[in-house]
Amino acid sequence: MKKILVVDDSSVDAKNLQRILLDAGCAVSIAVTGIDALEKVKNDKPDLILMDVNMPDLDGFATARKLNQTPETKVIPVVFVTSKDQKVDRVFAQMLGAKGYVTKPYATEEILALL
Numbered sequence: 001m002k003k004i005l006v007v008d009d010s011s012v013d014a015k016n017l018q019r020i021l022l023d024a025g026c027a028v029s030i031a032v033t034g035i036d037a038l039e040k041v042k043n044d045k046p047d048l049i050l051m052d053v054n055m056p057d058l059d060g061f062a063t064a065r066k067l068n069q070t071p072e073t074k075v076i077p078v079v080f081v082t083s084k085d086q087k088v089d090r091v092f093a094q095m096l097g098a099k100g101y102v103t104k105p106y107a108t109e110e111i112l113a114l115l
Contacts, residue, residue: 005046034058053082
């Protein structure tokens with residue numbers, strides 16, 4: 001069973017992703033901030049992180065940068081699931097090593113294709 005960490009400060013978006021992933025047979029945990037995500041990654045060791053960009057305290061890009069600075073978390077794939085749809089955001093995500101970039105609103109099939 002894949003362990004997925006969903007990082008999104010919007011409870012509606014987080015719950016929607018959680019529902020899709022649970023229906024696909026995944027174990028899902030949710031973090032609402034980047035700082036919360038860093039703690040959960042240490043404790044839960046997820047197989048994949050689905051992360052929003054716009055969040056309070058530590059945004060998704062800064063959180064991904066911190067994950068990349070630690071050898072044990074650097075190997076966990078990060079896919080951004082965000083409403084930011086500018087080319088510069090996609091390029092920056094790639095520079096941070098993101099394994100994917102999905103824009104909201106998304107189709108269930110787009111999320112399932114990440115598994």
